[in-house]
Amino acid sequence: MDEAVVETHIPCDLVKVLGVEPQIRSKAVAFTQAFLKKNTEPRPQLDEKSLLSHKAVILEYTRPKKKRINKQQAKGLNAQQKREIKIFHIKSEHQRYELFLPLHNLWKQYIIDLCSGLKPTSSPQSVQQKLLKADFHGAIITVVRSKCPSYVGITGILIQEFKHVFKIITKQDTLKVIPKRNSVFQVEINGFISYIYGNKFEQRASERSAKKFKISGTIDL
């Protein structure tokens, strides 16, 4: 706003209406200054001289600011979300036995490498120890014995291993879900036939590699 507007004379007709007394200029200036001084706070911070005294100002060198690492990792999905988006679900057009045969070949290679060449002379003990920690995705599994008779005889490639079940795809292109409990499975690799007792195998594949197996309890179903 223009200062000149504040300093103009009040027009004569307004004087009667407002009931004020116009003052001469010098008196008005003095009054205004005194009024402002009384009613505003003193502001010492903005005083330039006080700002610059007793202060050290770093002119050129500054520390680079550390970027705060986000300590919270990505939360991941909880089980309900996983079930909703069906990440473990295999679509029906993908449920074909031929599609998984290359996986089986890969698994065979993996096991042969793991047991450092499965020769007929290698001891079953060492092979067994390695198999305990191995992953079985892609193995051809047969149910040999089971408390439930309808599971006996099912053969197929293992496509998913969960904590309590095996998901197997059979030659007839059907996906079978077989609980591990109360069943005995047979895995064959290069002439070594291994029997897996499902009752003792109820861990996730990832957790089993770290687990120590104890010889305890009966292996009766």
Added chain:
Amino acid sequence: MTYAGLPVVIVSRCSGPKVVEVKMSSKTLLNCETSSLRHPNNRLSAHLEQLPFNYRATVLLPDCGCAPSQLDETLRSFQSFYLVRNLPLYELLDEHLGRGSVCGLSYKTRIDEDNCAFLKANGHLCLSLDKDSYELLGIEGKACKPKSSRYVVSVDLNDRSMAPGRPRYQRLFSGLTSRLPLKMEFLLAPASGDPDALQPLLSRYEWSRHTPEVSCRLLTHLSRPDPLTCDLRSYDPFDLLEWLGAVQADISCDNAADSFLSSLACPHPSAQSSQSSFLLEVRGLLLPQNIMTLVKQLSHFLERPLSPPWAAVTVHGFMDNLHVHERHFYTLVLFPDHAYSLHLATPAS
């Protein structure tokens, strides 16, 4: 109504077969059924079918001086049976057998320890398996109640779903060939009387042929229930059965004071017979139709004048073959007017 103080349950009071059940122990009841062979509703053949395989039949004819001639012919008409060694079970599924033409059971297999099998004339194949065998075979079956270590797999081979080529048949066949290849000794007999039915089977395995053995003897001075004073039917069934068993086992029923071995005695009123009594025993694989022929022949024999007042037939079934252990023998008492009374033990439900 009580029989010698024991609680008695009368099950049916119709004009036909009269059945009386007497409690033998906490788990068994003695079932006494009286009826007539001529009665249309008689269930004798159904009862005989309960024991499809029998190894022994004993006939007691009191006051009969000589062996009846017709009996000889009847006994000779019983079919011969075959003992086949190392017979694999899947052979019983063979379509050439023509279901219903062969029946038999496994021999020398103990029901409580080994796997047993039997094939009835009506095409029912029954396997009694222990736990490991059942888990290997992969066919649905039932657990025997007292202990779940014994399983029974029952298959009706005449059912349409068990026709060769059907999935159920394939599963049973593959189970018996690859998963659980059982081999047992079998006692086989042609069910329909045609001996050639077994030929294709016998040509492949080691076998031996047997005929039922017959042995008879005459018992002199046998003290038996007096026919003049009262009818055999009014005697207490327990006492009667005890006495019959003692006679067949050749135990003296004198009840002498100086004998400590047995205190069995003939039920009162009894009298010593002046004539000798005839005891006949047949051993072999006896099928229900054989027993029925024998019963009819005896019943005709009793109709003649000067025939004994009654005849008692005791039939023992193979013990290692059944799941109901109480019911492994029965006694049939025949009377001249084609009436009979059948005593058998049944499990108390």
